[in-house]
Amino acid sequence: MVEDKTGFDDQNEITLPTITQEELQKTDGPRLDRLLTSPLTNVSTNPALNGAIPLAVYSSAIASRPDDVSLVAGFYDVFLSFYSGLSFIDSALDTVKGQLMEYFPGRGKTFLIQIKDHTRGIEVTDKRFPAAIREMMRTANAVPKLPLKERRECCIGLLEYLEKVSKTDGIDANLQKVIEIFQERVGKWNDIMD
Numbered sequence: 001m002v003e004d005k006t007g008f009d010d011q012n013e014i015t016l017p018t019i020t021q022e023e024l025q026k027t028d029g030p031r032l033d034r035l036l037t038s039p040l041t042n043v044s045t046n047p048a049l050n051g052a053i054p055l056a057v058y059s060s061a062i063a064s065r066p067d068d069v070s071l072v073a074g075f076y077d078v079f080l081s082f083y084s085g086l087s088f089i090d091s092a093l094d095t096v097k098g099q100l101m102e103y104f105p106g107r108g109k110t111f112l113i114q115i116k117d118h119t120r121g122i123e124v125t126d127k128r129f130p131a132a133i134r135e136m137m138r139t140a141n142a143v144p145k146l147p148l149k150e151r152r153e154c155c156i157g158l159l160e161y162l163e164k165v166s167k168t169d170g171i172d173a174n175l176q177k178v179i180e181i182f183q184e185r186v187g188k189w190n191d192i193m194d
Helices: 021-036 052-064 069-080 089-103 108-119 129-140 148-166 173-191
Strands: none
Touching: 052 069, 052 089, 069 089, 069 108, 089 108, 108 129, 108 148, 129 173, 148 173
């Protein structure tokens, strides 16, 4: 019989070598340096980090359903959820917003994204948020001019957004009051009949 030098000997297990902490520290440095400088961590060459993959998914999705405003608008919220973590998100959000305005002008979801976009990248507790809410309110003043179906769609989305904002821990009392006034105004717009 031939001796098996692989260490398998018809077993279902492989014996791994023992590595000490000292050996691990000696070998980790160069390996870690190679990993940190590899093309996988380079934003300009890694499609997952530079936005090529998410934008390809977006393009493919909207190409399959070009008349679906909800699909396009939904990508805005998906991309926005990664705002603080990835450098390409601003570009992706601009792409979605631009396509909504170009292909779905006058639609409730398009208008909702235009309104919400004023707070892009600004936390509710940030000192810039009140100014962003003021801009939202200015933009939203055109909501009553939308056709009934589009107005309702915009108002429902805006009320959901404002409700979420109002429940933020640590929100300033004055800002909370402004949001309540804004919610009342949007609620009235939602009830107006043409």
